[in-house]
Amino acid sequence: MAKVLKKDQDKFRGDLYRLNRVYKGEKCRWLRCLLFDYVSISTLTRKDVTAFDLFDEVKLKGHIKHNEVKLLSEIVKLTNVQYAKRIIRKYTDRVKKRGNGLSPYRKALFRAMMEVIPGDFRKLQSFYKLKFCCLYDKWDLVLHLEKHEQLNSTEEKIKTFADNISSSKAKQILSSLGRFTYRDNSQSTSSRTEQANLVTAVDAPPALEELTDKDFRKMLIQTSNWYQNNNKITMLRLLFNDKIQDQTECKDVMSLFKKLRESGELSHTNYRVLIDMVKVTDTRGIVHDVKLLGDANKDTEIMSFKPYRQQLMRFGEALSTIDAQAVGCMCSIEDNYTDQWSLIMLLEKKNKISPSNVEQFIKDLNDINLDHAAKHFKI
Template identity: 50%
Template sequence: MAKGQDNEMCFRDFLSKLNEEYSGDRIKPLKFLLQDCLSNSLLARSNINAFDLFNALQDRGDISPTEANLLSEIVEVTQLKPAQNIVDAYTKGGVKRGKGLSPYRKVLFAALTGVTDEDMRNLRAFYKLDQYGFGNIWDLVFHLEKELLLDKTEEKIERFAGKLNPAAKKKILDKLATFKGVKNNVQSTSSTEQAGLDAGTDVPSVPKELTSKEFKTMILKTSKWYQKGDKLTMLRLLFKDKIDDSTKHQNVKSLFDDLMASGKLKRADYKVIIDMIKITDTRGVLEDVKSLSDANKDGNITSFSAYRQTLMEMGKVLSPEEAKEVGFQNDVSDDEYTDQWSLILHLEKTTNVFADGVEGFIEDLKDIGLHHVALKLQPIANK
């Protein structure tokens, strides 16, 4: 067995063991700690387990067989001894230092572990959440962050902390100065989105030219990675404007073949793949396909329109339950789509919901309480 395959299997075994430790109710604080990393649509799934979350982190490139710092910090702040033993055993041979939890997330987690039943009653009453019946602090805070009622802004932190017991309140407010001036993760435009939606004052980076063999190897390995990750429907939506009928493709390689046949993807210019990685936030592919390392470099996204990118941002925050609500609101039956990506694609192709711009659709989303989804469409409103 190749060394790379051996490392991958060892890593999967490591993640499986951690998954067992973060099962049941223990997944709730894990979800909270990953809210800066993963989308609401993923975290909101009721049947998701820790292994699914770890897979998503690996897709993003946040963890890998040689990078487990994020997981190490998670087990440290959750103080789960068996999980700590698992991480210590895996990292004994040495792993790279890399992305960890933000100071904000760690401080807030420490404060929330000291929340009382009285705090919960105060929070539900203050934020008018009694009707939702939140029984634990993790689900309640997930709702507040998703609806932008709590973020890193000073006013919202103070308002939230003011409803907690003195000890929990002190933990947050003592660290408040650390967060002042830091833009909210949810409200601020991501670097990926900003790069594509800006006017484009920077000269776009051009990836280095590959040999014929290197290019074919890149195509094969990249298509296999996205196919294995079950990301075909997401790519169908992304490439809709570049392929006559993206839904006809039953695998990722076929979709890439279509792009090559039309000249939109070629050995001397494969920036469409680099931009694809940035937009979909799937830098985990770089672990397998080293020739795509240019996806880690700065540079404007030029292969996809602002409109297309914005629809992708919408898909990232739309949970399965919310997708059903949007489908119902727009007379789309459940059997006409499989996930949020195919729903958005269906709305584009078969309804008039975007025909005259997205303003009406945005108002419809707000009417059913999906303000966080409506927010993602604002960059293309009134354009």
């Protein structure tokens, strides 16, 4: 049995080398875009990085294996490289496509970039003030924007990006990821139908059931009671810290929800922020008591919170009481916090941690042996 396993693993590694020969030049830059969520920035930005380097890092992190090829299968299907399809087909014919895959945002971004016309590279470069950066094509530009969080899965940043490209197909694909819509009145009916099919192809979150005002208010009461009773108020304050600027009046969970309603983030027609809240905080136990939050158990992309905010939440989950004390001491914050969540909010307030200095923060965490917490930040 061990010999068979070793043979399968060696064969899988050999197939990764064969895929490496296929994904060269621009095709390797395609992979940098598609694997952004799985590969470290230091690897992605290496000038000499190869497809095998990317696949090997993903393999080492356990996202692909000889019997878990879902991620590779989705990449090959999306890029439509025939020889790569033949390599992967022998796996998909006999192995269940298990493991991680590509997010709806990642699929849509790739499809949209394939439609972007050459002139848009200069247009985007000018808008994002990147004229003097070492960017050689649209794929380098997207990598740069994602690295610096100028482009991610949040609706605002997708819309800003879409507004600065000319391709109507690319705009339509990206618009499927948010509530904004793009309409080209010059299109024929058949063209509009074709683009509608493209939108459907992107795995956007399903539409939520529209609630009556009474049912919506019941859901808010049930949800706030659950988080309040489980002592999650400071955790939610951190989660919504970038959505609710002034939290001084928010003494309980319902007060947070009230602020979200006032800002337009939450309503009876759109309560996805609550669905995503459950996912980000990994508190799916609430679904047993609040049935209307059942969509939190579905495997759809989190759209309501920035990747950095999600990283902060995972970081907080990884901190024990002793770990939090160590971080507070390191950052000269030794009191005025009640738990790890309020500590992280203080770190943000005092600019001890932010997207711009997260690399140094990771190094500092590693220096005090908090590697298990540092790994939740992606650079």
